[in-house]
Amino acid sequence: xxxxxxxxxxxxxxxxxxxxxxxxxxxxxxxxxxxxxxxxxxxxxxxxxxxxxxxxxxxxxxxxxxxxxxxxxxxxxxxxxxxxxxxxxxxxxxxxxxxxxxxxxxxxxxxxxxxxxxxxxxxxxxxxxxxxxxxxxxxxxxxxxxxxxxxxxxxxxxxxxxxxxxxxxxxxxxxxxxxxxxxxxxxxxxxxxxxxxxxxxxxxxxxxxxxxxxxxxxxxxxxxxxxxxxxxxxxxxxxxxxxxxxxxxxxxxxxxxxxxxxxxxxxxxxxxxxxxxxxxxxxx
Amino acid sequence: xxxxxxxxxxxxxxxxxxxxxxxxxxxxxxxxxxxxxxxxxxxxxxxxxxxxxxxxxxxxxxxxxxxxxxxxxxxxxxxxxxxxxxxxxxxxxxxxxxxxxxxxxxxxxxxxxxxxxxxxxxxxxxxxxxxxxxxxxxxxxxxxxxxxxxxxxxxxxxxxxxxxxxxxxxxxxxxxxxxxxxxxxxxxxxxxxxxxxxxxxxxxxxxxxxxxxxxxxxxxxxxxxxxxxx
Numbered sequence: 168x169x170x171x172x173x174x175x176x177x178x179x180x181x182x183x184x185x186x187x188x189x190x191x192x193x194x195x196x197x198x199x200x201x202x203x204x205x206x207x208x209x210x211x212x213x214x215x216x217x218x219x220x221x222x223x224x225x226x227x228x229x230x231x232x233x234x235x236x237x238x239x240x241x242x243x244x245x246x247x248x249x250x251x252x253x254x255x256x257x258x259x260x261x262x263x264x265x266x267x268x269x270x271x272x273x274x275x276x277x278x279x280x281x282x283x284x285x286x287x288x289x290x291x292x293x294x295x296x297x298x299x300x301x302x303x304x305x306x307x308x309x310x311x312x313x314x315x316x317x318x319x320x321x322x323x324x325x326x327x328x329x330x331x332x333x334x335x336x337x338x339x340x341x342x343x344x345x346x347x348x349x350x351x352x353x354x355x356x357x358x359x360x361x362x363x364x365x366x367x368x369x370x371x372x373x374x375x376x377x378x379x380x381x382x383x384x385x386x387x388x389x390x391x392x393x394x395x396x397x398x399x400x401x402x403x404x405x406x407x408x409x410x411x412x413x414x415x416x417x418x419x420x421x422x423x424x425x426x427x428x429x430x431x432x433x434x435x436x437x438x439x440x441x442x443x444x445x446x447x448x449x450x451x
Numbered sequence: 452x453x454x455x456x457x458x459x460x461x462x463x464x465x466x467x468x469x470x471x472x473x474x475x476x477x478x479x480x481x482x483x484x485x486x487x488x489x490x491x492x493x494x495x496x497x498x499x500x501x502x503x504x505x506x507x508x509x510x511x512x513x514x515x516x517x518x519x520x521x522x523x524x525x526x527x528x529x530x531x532x533x534x535x536x537x538x539x540x541x542x543x544x545x546x547x548x549x550x551x552x553x554x555x556x557x558x559x560x561x562x563x564x565x566x567x568x569x570x571x572x573x574x575x576x577x578x579x580x581x582x583x584x585x586x587x588x589x590x591x592x593x594x595x596x597x598x599x600x601x602x603x604x605x606x607x608x609x610x611x612x613x614x615x616x617x618x619x620x621x622x623x624x625x626x627x628x629x630x631x632x633x634x635x636x637x638x639x640x641x642x643x644x645x646x647x648x649x650x651x652x653x654x655x656x657x658x659x660x661x662x663x664x665x666x667x668x669x670x671x672x673x674x675x676x677x678x679x680x681x
Contacts, residue, residue, distance in 0.1 A: 241537050244537040253531075255529045257527075268460075269532075269536060271454070273536055
């Protein structure tokens with residue numbers, strides 16, 4: 168039995184002539200929140216489809232729960248929960264009917280339907296057709312569907328894309344609750360703040376290659392070459408100092424004269440790391 | 452089996468709320484009932500409207516419904532959700548195709564009753580309708596699988612549906628059209644339904660109908676191999 172819930176080794180994949188994945192290595196331990204970050208079209212959804220056995224990679228090893236992804240049977244797939252980027256909900260059916268269908272498919276107890284709707288705050292809307300729900304409510308319903316069978320691993324593909332901050336925060340709370348229950352979370356996003364706050368480990372994916380892998384803090388520290396201290400003076404002007412001993416006397420003088428309004432250090436975040444590595448922003 | 456039953460049940464709920472699909476199942480049987488019972492013309496062949504509309508029904512309803520359901524599920528991403536949740540392509544296709552088939556057979560039963568067919572005539576009528584519906588379901592599935600979305604599916608379905616449904620009627624008025632139409636299963640079914648009183652299956656009909664179902668199966672498998680379900 169593998170120590171990893173997900174294990175990808177040297178995964179390569181081509182669509183026609185185009186090589187979309189060029190040797191991907193990922194290992195995710197049970198209970199970990201893993202974030203796969205990359206711009207649109209980087210290959211994030213393709214990786215999920217390979218892990219869940221929907222497509223066979225051109226080359227390399229893909230395992231889920233220690234089983235080759237191409238050999239996953241119904242029982243193992245019933246241990247997974249899925250929230251896709253386009254949600255994939257039946258618009259004409261009610262929230263309850265949407266969940267009833269997937270409860271039957273995933274082998275979840277029917278009592279879980281009301282529990283899941285309660286958990287995501289949709290009990291009052293359970294009889295409403297999905298077409299009448301707001302985007303945030305639809306996202307919460309998709310998450311409820313993914314959690315129906317208390318999965319061992321949740322695949323969340325851009326779960327907060329296009330949502331307002333309060334709904335996104337609600338989704339984050341639910342994700343952390345699932346992690347606390349013991350579920351492994353596989354999250355794809357291009358939201359750096361989301362990845363920094365939620366993920367134990369992340370991989371930065373660009374043009375089919377993982378360009379960085381590790382914890383968000385580790386990655387930021389690795390690229391913390393040009394540390395700066397930004398000082399705002401009482402007169403509103405801003406000064407930038409190198410974050411080393413050579414700046415100490417100058418900052419001390421400003422402090423002594425009581426002329427500093429605010430002072431803070433400036434470390435690179437994931438966004439700046441990605442931009443410096445690829446020359447492009449994640450949202451592109 | 453439970454996956455097939457779950458998707459089948461979902462289709463029933465969904466169709467009841469989808470007027471555009473629902474109307475396709477009900478329109479021809481209802482129009483036939485009305486016309487068969489209200490329009491009586493001199494020298495009009497027996498069961499003229501029932502026989503004519505039955506062929507139109509099996510050339511239209513199963514074809515358009517199957518293509519519409521599959522292409523809509525592809526476009527909205529619900530099909531991908533199913534595929535990623537332990538539903539196999541064969542389970543989905545059996546559930547969807549089976550659902551359309553049974554619903555259309557229900558419509559054919561109404562048409563059969565409207566024609567007053569009983570006993571062996573009713574059995575032959577229903578068998579011919581079942582065969583035609585099956586071929587149309589395969590063809591609709593091929594179009595649905597091949598299409599990337601509903602718009603593409605509609606643009607392919609409409610001309611195919613018009614050819615299959617209207618050729619038998621047009622062939623009544625033009626012998627050249629009749630010569631072409633006889634290669635289609637809808638024309639063969641139309642011919643056989645019109646001779647239902649002294650029904651006999653000749654070799655030509657059997658060969659053409661067998662060739663039609665084999666060709667639609669090949670079309671479906673080619674579309675599936677080329678595009679897959681998601």
